Amino acid sequence: MSRSNLVGLLPSELEDLAVTLGASRYRGRQLATWIYRKAAVDLEAMTDLPKDFRARLAETHDIALPDIERVTPSQDGSRKLVFRLADERRVSAVLMPDDGRITLCLSTQVGCGYGCAFCLTGTMGLDRNLTAAEIVGQLLAANALLDDEGRVSHIVFMGMGEPLANYASLVSALRVMTDARLGIGYPPRRITVSTVGLVAGIDRLGREDLKVNLAVSLHAASDEVRERLMPINRSWNLEALMAAVRRYPLTSRQRVFFEYVMLEDVNDSAEDARRLARLLRGVPAKVNLIPFNDWPGAAFHRPPLPRILAFQGVLLDAGVTTTVRWSKGEDIGAACGQLKEPVVA
Ligand code: SAH
Ligand code: SF4
Numbered sequence: 001m002s003r004s005n006l007v008g009l010l011p012s013e014l015e016d017l018a019v020t021l022g023a024s025r026y027r028g029r030q031l032a033t034w035i036y037r038k039a040a041v042d043l044e045a046m047t048d049l050p051k052d053f054r055a056r057l058a059e060t061h062d063i064a065l066p067d068i069e070r071v072t073p074s075q076d077g078s079r080k081l082v083f084r085l086a087d088e089r090r091v092s093a094v095l096m097p098d099d100g101r102i103t104l105c106l107s108t109q110v111g112c113g114y115g116c117a118f119c120l121t122g123t124m125g126l127d128r129n130l131t132a133a134e135i136v137g138q139l140l141a142a143n144a145l146l147d148d149e150g151r152v153s154h155i156v157f158m159g160m161g162e163p164l165a166n167y168a169s170l171v172s173a174l175r176v177m178t179d180a181r182l183g184i185g186y187p188p189r190r191i192t193v194s195t196v197g198l199v200a201g202i203d204r205l206g207r208e209d210l211k212v213n214l215a216v217s218l219h220a221a222s223d224e225v226r227e228r229l230m231p232i233n234r235s236w237n238l239e240a241l242m243a244a245v246r247r248y249p250l251t252s253r254q255r256v257f258f259e260y261v262m263l264e265d266v267n268d269s270a271e272d273a274r275r276l277a278r279l280l281r282g283v284p285a286k287v288n289l290i291p292f293n294d295w296p297g298a299a300f301h302r303p304p305l306p307r308i309l310a311f312q313g314v315l316l317d318a319g320v321t322t323t324v325r326w327s328k329g330e331d332i333g334a335a336c337g338q339l340k341e342p343v344v345a
Contacts (some may be wrong), residue, residue: 199236
């Protein structure tokens with residue numbers, strides 16, 4: 001019989017489990033500290049837990065991280081990690097060192113069901129949601145891989161899948177990652193959740209009081225263009241999406257990130273930029289322009305550099321903070337929108 005994974009359980013759930021096994025809640029807190037703070041992967045290593053408690057626990061539970069099947073280094077210093085999950089499915093994550101930071105881009109689903117026209121992951125369709133254990137496991141496994149190179153400092157939910165479509169696992173994983181006392185202890189300001197624009201999910205996330213950063217994949221400033229690129233715009237159009245963004249609670253220094261993939265002759269004109277600036281008026285916003293990353297069979301092209309810079313210029317002139325994000329790992333198929341693994345190899 002397969003044992004159930006301790007990774008991904010909230011510290012409070014570990015406390016409950018300890019009680020179920022006839023021990024005190026304190027034993028659950030020790031377990032949380034071992035798994036999340038000391039990165040233990042072996043119950044045997046938890047020497048301050050009574051032997052009989054460990055033995056009872058081991059009958060039904062274990063600590064399992066997703067296997068790292070492959071690590072592909074890019075010329076730019078980033079690394080793509082391909083994880084093999086317990087059911088042989090694959091997802092990927094990307095480690096991106098930059099300026100003293102190490103950012104981990106995580107996956108939340110195998111594939112994705114939203115079918116954005118420019119995204120390779122979208123061509124896979126949705127296979128299944130990841131569990132909280134598999135989401136947290138990507139972070140623990142990446143930190144273990146880094147070893148004495150350091151530790152992941154920033155986490156972005158921008159890998160395969162739509163985080164807000166896997167809501168319960170996402171929120172459990174975020175709680176484990178941000179719990180400063182018994183969890184892994186990342187400050188929420190170092191974590192960013194990116195969404196295709198699921199309005200109900202944005203509202204719900206706002207009510208969790210997690211204080212993580214919100215990134216919205218906008219990609220167009222008119223419904224007409226956005227609908228062509230992103231089927232979700234038919235359920236929640238720009239007006240509904242921007243209303244949800246305005247409701248999302250921000251701390252005083254926080255801003256909402258807007259991702260805008262630049263597609264030649266589709267959404268890259270000066271008029272598009274002016275429309276975008278108008279759409280964002282009054283919103284504490286930061287725009288990330290992502291020059292389109294190509295994939296075989298894609299129907300889009302990356303605009304020439306001067307056109308990208310002109311677009312940025314219009315936004316900057318309008319007072320909107322805007323950066324051009326040159327994706328990492330383009331040479332290894334790890335850049336934004338290039339993640340796709342055969343579901344079962
Ligand atoms: N599903 C979520 C999380 C994935 S984030 C979301 O869509 O927000 C991945 C980011 O890369 C999104 O902003 C996505 O729109 C962008 N992207 C997808 N395909 C791309 C491509 N081919 N080139 C550049 N960016 C792309
Ligand atoms: Fe899914 Fe995001 Fe890709 Fe759209 S851009 S298909 S929502 S992963």
